[in-house]
Amino acid sequence: MALAEAPVQDNAYVAALALLDRAPMIDGHNDLPYVIRLDRNAKGDVAAYDLAKVHPEVDTDIPRMRAGKLAGQFFAAYVPPNHPKPAGFALAQIALMRDILKRHSDAFRPGLSAADVAAAKAEGRIALFMTIENGSALDNELDALDAYYDLGVRLMTLCHNGTHDWCDSATDAPKHNGLSAFGKEVIARMNKLGMVVDLAHVSPKVMHDTLDVTSAPVVWSHSNAFSLCDHPRNVPDDVLDRVAGNGGVVMATFVPDFINQAARDWHRPVKDQYGKTPEGLDYAKAEQEIERKAGPRPKATLPQYCDHLDYLAKRIGHDHIGVGSDFFGWVNPDGLEDTSVFPSLIAELIRRGWSEDNLEKLAGGNTLRVMRAVEKAAA
Known part of the structure; x- marks a missing residue:
């Protein structure tokens, strides 16, 4: 994986740097912990991985996070679907x-509340917020949420690519017609x-069910607009139309197949009817066969991402x-290659005429709200 290309050093980029000097930039989802776990040398050993050096083979490390002017980062404790010991993982x-x-x-700096972002930025550090990606980690024990919270977890993605005991996934067969009764208890807790x-x-039905019962705003930590790219992981318009009423936030994501319809269509031969890769498939070999028949994988780009915004x-x-x-160490869009690119993203939106106020909301203001x-709803 190549490092991000040198940004265009125009007035918009200079203005973007200045904006991120005063306003916090927050990234709602990054899978670095899983990347470290899978690294063939580190095998989950943080010291052996050495985040202080640039890792050009992937997309996330401390030097490039600093270059990207991040003030807050949500890192995921990703749990693979159907893992035999989800809580332990x-x-x-x-x-x-x-x-x-x-x-x-x-x-x-440990991220435990919204206030930690401003504190981290003042210290020249990044607030690290821990999340769980896949509610199967509860092992169907509601009180496990309390334990995870006490360990510092401040966000949970209800499921991943597989439907589990209480939540239907967007990329799997439904079993509960949305959220089960226990799933609604999870939201309340x-x-x-x-x-x-x-x-x-x-699934969209879970989105609606959650919006029906939640007493606090919700987020989509890494999803785009279904109307622009029909990947099932993206948010349909009928759900989008309820977001403002809830006060929530849709955090647009860099995944190429969620941005560019051509990239989504190119990958269809290696996806099942629900849009995910079947278990046991030799993905690299399957992609080679697609390329032989259909040509190179279509790229997603920074301007296409901004179209979603x-x-x-x-x-x-x-x-x-x-x-x-x-970011999870995979193929990224041109212009959005690694964690150094957030100023380039802001610069592209400045060129499109976005106001400073709206840029500050996008960068981190809405997430903090x-x-x-x-926090207020809990209190």
């Missing part, structure tokens, strides 16, 4: 993130604790959008 990933905080305290509910990965801003308002990269509202 989630705890191992939480332990990994706590080790990042311990070993790199010069770069990261998260509201009570002050843990952000994340609807990335869930423009659409969301028009549909749900500038108060309800954010950024959730979903949701966090404060979630």
Whole structure:
């Protein structure tokens, strides 16, 4: 994976740097803990991985996070669907993130509330917020939420690419017609604790069910607009039309297949009817066969990503959008290659005529507002 190309050094880029000097930039989703877990050398050892150096083979490390002027980062304790020991795996990933905080305290500050973002920015550090990506980590025990909260988890994505015991996934066969009764109890307990509910990965019916019962704003930590790209992980218009009423935020993501319809269509031969890769498929070999028949994979680009932001801003308002990269060491869009690119993103929107106020909302203001509202609802 190549490093991001040198940004265009025009007036818009200079203005973007200045804006991010005063306003916090928050990324709603990054899978670095799983990348470290899978690294063939580190194998989950934070010290062996050494985040202080640039890792050109992937997209996230401390030097490039600093270059991207991040003030807050949500890191995911991702739990693979159908994992035989989901709680244990989630705890191992939480332990990994706590080790990042311990070993790199010069770069990261524990993120436990919205106030930690401003504090981290004042210190020249990044607020590290721990999340769980896949509610199967509860092992169907509601009180497990309390334990995760006490460990520092402040957001949970209700499911991943597979439907589990209480939540239907956007990329799997439904079993519950949305949220089960227990799933609705999960939402209530998260509201009570002050843990952000994340609807990335869930089916549209779960989105509606959650919006019906939640007492606090929710987020989509890494999802785009379905109307521009019909991946099932993106948010349909009938759901988008309820976001403002909830006070929530859709954090647009960098995943190419969620941005560019051509990239989504190119990958269809290696996806099942629900849009996910079947278990056991040799993905690399399957992609080679697609390329032989259909030509090279279509790229997604920074301007195409900004088209999603423009659409969301028009549909749900500038108060309800954010950024959730979903960096996970894979193929990224041209112009959005790694964690150094956030100033380039802001610069592109400046060229499109976005106001400073709306840019500050997108960068982190809206996410902070949701966090404060979630904390207030719990209190």
